[in-house]
Structure formats: structure tokens, C-alpha cells
Amino acid sequence: MSHRRVYLDHSATTPVDPRVLEAMLPYLTEKVGNASSVHGFGQEARAAVDRARREVAGLVGAKQNEIVFVSGGTEANNLAIRGLCELVAPHGRHIIISQIEHPSVSGVCDALAKRGWEVTRLPVYHDGLVRLTDVEAAIRPDTVLISLMLANNEIGTIQPVGEVAKLVRARRDAGQANLWLHTDAVQACGRINVNVNELGCDLLTLSAHKLYAPKGIGALFVRRGVRLLTQSVGGHQERERRAGTENVPGIVAFGAAATLARLEFSTRAIHDRQLRDRFELEVQRRIGDVVMNGNRERRLPHLSNISFRFIEGEGLLINLDMQGVAVSTGSACSSGTLEPSPVIRALGHNDELARGSIRFSFGKDNTDEDVDYTIDVLVRSVATLRALSPLTRTSQLEQVLARHDSRT
Amino acid sequence: MSYSATFKDHLANPRNAGELPEANAVAEETNPVCGDRIRLSLLVREGRIDRVKYLAYGCPPTLVCGSVLTEMILGMPTAEVSRLTRANLLAAVGGLPSRKHHAAALVMETLQAALKSH
Numbered sequence: 001m002s003h004r005r006v007y008l009d010h011s012a013t014t015p016v017d018p019r020v021l022e023a024m025l026p027y028l029t030e031k032v033g034n035a036s037s038v039h040g041f042g043q044e045a046r047a048a049v050d051r052a053r054r055e056v057a058g059l060v061g062a063k064q065n066e067i068v069f070v071s072g073g074t075e076a077n078n079l080a081i082r083g084l085c086e087l088v089a090p091h092g093r094h095i096i097i098s099q100i101e102h103p104s105v106s107g108v109c110d111a112l113a114k115r116g117w118e119v120t121r122l123p124v125y126h127d128g129l130v131r132l133t134d135v136e137a138a139i140r141p142d143t144v145l146i147s148l149m150l151a152n153n154e155i156g157t158i159q160p161v162g163e164v165a166k167l168v169r170a171r172r173d174a175g176q177a178n179l180w181l182h183t184d185a186v187q188a189c190g191r192i193n194v195n196v197n198e199l200g201c202d203l204l205t206l207s208a209h210k211l212y213a214p215k216g217i218g219a220l221f222v223r224r225g226v227r228l229l230t231q232s233v234g235g236h237q238e239r240e241r242r243a244g245t246e247n248v249p250g251i252v253a254f255g256a257a258a259t260l261a262r263l264e265f266s267t268r269a270i271h272d273r274q275l276r277d278r279f280e281l282e283v284q285r286r287i288g289d290v291v292m293n294g295n296r297e298r299r300l301p302h303l304s305n306i307s308f309r310f311i312e313g314e315g316l317l318i319n320l321d322m323q324g325v326a327v328s329t330g331s332a333c334s335s336g337t338l339e340p341s342p343v344i345r346a347l348g349h350n351d352e353l354a355r356g357s358i359r360f361s362f363g364k365d366n367t368d369e370d371v372d373y374t375i376d377v378l379v380r381s382v383a384t385l386r387a388l389s390p391l392t393r394t395s396q397l398e399q400v401l402a403r404h405d406s407r408t
Numbered sequence: 409m410s411y412s413a414t415f416k417d418h419l420a421n422p423r424n425a426g427e428l429p430e431a432n433a434v435a436e437e438t439n440p441v442c443g444d445r446i447r448l449s450l451l452v453r454e455g456r457i458d459r460v461k462y463l464a465y466g467c468p469p470t471l472v473c474g475s476v477l478t479e480m481i482l483g484m485p486t487a488e489v490s491r492l493t494r495a496n497l498l499a500a501v502g503g504l505p506s507r508k509h510h511a512a513a514l515v516m517e518t519l520q521a522a523l524k525s526h
Binding site: 310311312314315318319322351352355384385387388389390391393 | 411416419420422425426427436443444445446447463464465466467468471
């Protein structure tokens with residue numbers, strides 16, 4: 001039986017928009033120059049890279065020379081954190097991040113901690129948000145970097161980066177000159193308004209494949225005046241900030257996608273939010289014993305993270321996949337670790353809820369029919385797994401006992 | 409990991425799922441590391457597994473190992489059941505990567521505990 005195929009994993013990656021593909025193709029086939037070459041082919045490629053740089057800068061309100069092209073969000077996070085911390089190490093070795101950063105931020109910090117840096121990981125609370133009082137209390141004279149993701153990849157909550165930037169500026173005004181703010185905006189760009197001047201950050205990470213462009217290309221916004229220790233050396237590209245022949249087709253695609261994201265921003269946000277909100281209403285109406293994870297207001301418009309009680313996420317994910325629906329889970333089984341989603345645990349939830357969490361992330365090509373189909377599939381799959389689960393039975397017994405106790 | 413068609417079939421359509429009120433051999437075991445849980449209810453009559461039901465919580469290999477096991481032992485003499493090994497179960501499932509062998513181990517432990525309880 002062939003099923004409908006419904007892709008609801010846009011926070012993992014997105015399909016390349018046909019218009020982006022069309023913009024990119026000539027740079028794979030005819031306009032094939034190395035952007036560093038002096039001849040006409042090279043200059044053509046150079047012009048394309050410059051144009052894309054302006055387009056990506058335009059998405060986030062940056063100046064074009066403040067955009068460094070890299071291979072993706074992970075490399076941008078590495079460049080931002082290691083590049084800054086290694087350069088300013090004589091002034092301090094203390095870093096502040098949240099407990100729910102992407103592994104490409106927390107992993108880099110773990111690596112720096114092994115080499116003598118100290119890392120403070122701020123808690124998030126039941127709503128997935130850090131508290132400004134915690135940030136303020138954590139800043140020390142030797143703090144050099146605060147890295148706080150703008151929107152979380154699992155639960156979509158939007159952190160108060162702008163407010164943290166105000167704290168950073170206040171400290172600088174008071175004499176702490178070497179304190180910088182980085183934000184991983186990979187999930188946020190193209191989905192909420194992201195402006196580096198309104199935010200006030202010094203460094204910001206973007207990734208193309210979350211924006212309907214290909215994988216393998218990203219960018220780091222580096223505010224004018226901020227210096228980094230170059231991590232990829234051996235060439236003069238990107239104004240000495242990142243060596244390596246530019247991925248011209250990828251960069252062109254990124255630029256085209258950034259322009260479309262800017263122009264279609266409102267349409268996409270409204271579309272995604274409507275689908276997501278209707279999906280959540282239907283889940284809560286037709287499936288009981290669910291927990292909606294993360295702050296209900298301060299979150300991305302396209303993402304829904306839901307814990308289904310009594311069942312484990314990978315089993316649900318595979319069941320959905322067998323019926324054509326693609327989602328992701330915070331369950332440890334699928335990530336290959338023994339720990340269930342640290343993000344869901346950081347909300348204060350227990351292991352069962354962390355293991356039973358599923359992320360649904362909608363995109364511009366999803367339809368109402370996709371939502372209807374997914375709900376039907378989900379209702380059936382959850383029922384099958386709950387009928388199989390000893391936890392369902394335990395909960396039913398507890399409810400019977402509780403009702404008995406309340407009557408006697 | 410990519411799962412076989414048999415595996416996916418057992419996942420979508422678990423065999424013998426549920427409880428057995430008339431069971432005379434029951435055990436429930438939990439893997440303390442990952443939290444996976446199996447409950448096995450057997451009705452043993454005249455030295456054979458007359459009826460069997462199972463409940464399972466955890467990753468897909470755990471759910472599938474439970475389902476496959478119940479199919480294997482239904483109607484089998486208990487003497488033969490007690491000689492079944494983890495390797496027999498893994499073969500019946502179609503093999504699992506080594507990091508998922510804990511699922512088969514949990515199911516077999518629960519089976520042994522159920523037989524002991526009879």
C-alpha cells in the first residue's frame with residue numbers, strides 16, 4: 001500500500017526551493033570559476049559571492065562585510081566560540097551558555113573546558129527559558145563570552161537574547177571590555193524577525209539548509225570590530241577569517257534563499273503557525289495524556305514538541321514513518337546515547353516524558369491535508385503503542401486507586 | 409538503524425499484546441539503564457504454554473522481541489521454552505546490532521522469571 005508522504009521535520013532540514021535550485025545550477029555547470037581566480041570565470045564567481053553576501057546580510061540587518069561564509073551552522077558555532085575565546089584568553093576564560101544549547105555549542109564548550117576554560121550552564125525553567133537574573137549573577141570579571149541560542153531546535157522557545165545584550169553592554173560601559181555575546185540563530189532565521197542590531201549580539205550563526213537551500217553552507221555574522229582567531233587557515237578567503245575555496249554554488253543558493261526568506265517572511269510565518277496551531281488543537285482534542293513542551297507564546301511559529309505519556313518516542317516515530325509521516329524524537333534510542341532528551345529533562349520533566357517526546361516541524365509546502373492525515377495516523381499509532389504499554393495499565397490502576405481514596 | 413520488513417510488521421502489529429487474567433506465570437522486568445520494561449503473562453497447562461500475552465515499553469527492539477517471543481513459545485513445552493537462549497530470539501527477530509541486544513536480554517530475563525514464578 002503506498003502512503004501519503006508527509007515531511008514534518010523542517011527543523012532537521014528543508015527541501016531546496018526550486019527557485020533556489022534554479023539560481024544555483026549555472027554555478028555548477030557554466031559559471032564554474034574559482035572566486036579567487038583573476039580571469040573572467042573567477043570574477044563572475046566573485047560577483048556572485050558578493051551578491052549572495054549582501055543578500056544574507058540583508059536577512060539579518062548586517063553589513064555585507066560582517067558575513068563570513070562557512071560550511072554550516074556547526075562550523076559557524078565553532079568559529080564563533082573557539083575563535084573568540086582563544087583570541088581573548090589572556091583577558092579571561094569563563095563562558096556562559098544555557099543548558100539547552102545545540103551540541104555544536106555545548107560540545108565546543110566541553111572541548112574548551114578540557115583545555116582550561118570554565119563553563120557555566122544556565123538552567124532553563126519549566127517553560128524552556130533562561131532567567132535574566134541568572135545571567136546577570138553568572139557574569140564574572142573573567143567572563144569573555146555568553147552564547148545563548150536564539151530559538152531552541154527541539155522545543156522552539158525563543159530566548160531573551162536582546163535583553164542579555166543590554167546586560168552585556170552595561171558591563172562593557174562599566175569597564176568589562178572583553179565580554180561578547182554570540183547567538184546560534186540557525187532555527188530562528190527566516191522564521192522570526194532576526195536583526196543583529198535590534199538583538200545587539202556580536203556574533204550570530206546562520207545555516208542555509210534550514211532555509212530551503214542546500215546542506216553544506218552556513219554563515220557567521222561577525223560585528224565590525226570583533227576579532228576572532230581564524231580556525232581554518234591556509235588561504236586568504238573571507239578576508240582571512242576562513243580559508244578554503246568558496247562553495248560558490250552553495251553560497252549563491254544561500255543568497256537566493258535568504259532573499260526569498262526575507263520577502264516571504266510574513267506569508268510563511270502565518271502559514272506555518274496556522275498549521276501548527278490547528279495540529280496542536282487536534283492532538284489535544286483527540287489524544288489524551290499529552291504534554292506540550294516549552295513556552296506557549298515565546299516560541300517559533302512552525303514547531304511543536306509533544307510528549308506522549310506511556311510510550312517511547314522511537315517506536316512512535318517508526319510507526320509514523322511506516323505510514324509516510326517524518327518527524328523526530330528526543331528519545332535516547334534514536335540518538336544512540338543512553339540519555340533521553342536533555343532539553344526535555346531541563347524543563348523539569350521525568351525520563352518517561354523525555355523519552356516520549358516527538359518534534360513536529362512544519363514547512364511552507366505542508367498543507368491542511370497533511371495535518372489531517374498526520375492526526376489520523378498519530379491517533380492510531382499512539383493507541384497501538386499505549387495498548388501495548390505496561391505504563392498505561394499502571395496509570396489506570398493509579399487513577400482507580402485515587403478515585404477510591406477520594407471517596408473513602 | 410534500518411529495520412527489516414518483519415521487524416516493522418511486528419512493530420506495527422504486535423502479536424499477543426495485552427494481559428492474561430487467568431495467567432499462572434507472570435513476571436515484569438525493567439532495564440535499569442534505559443528504562444525499557446516487559447511484562448509477560450503465561451498460562452501453563454499440562455507442561456505447555458497454552459496462552460501468552462505481553463506488554464512492553466521502550467525502544468522498537470524491545471517491543472518487537474516481545475512480540476516475536478510470544479509467537480515462538482505459544483504451544484511450546486515449558487522444558488523447551490526454558491532452553492531458549494538470547495541467540496535464538498535474536499535469530500528469530502532477524503538479528504539486531506549489538507547495542508540493541510539489551511532488548512533481547514530483557515525479554516529472555518522476563519521469560520525466565522515468569523517460568524520460575526509458575
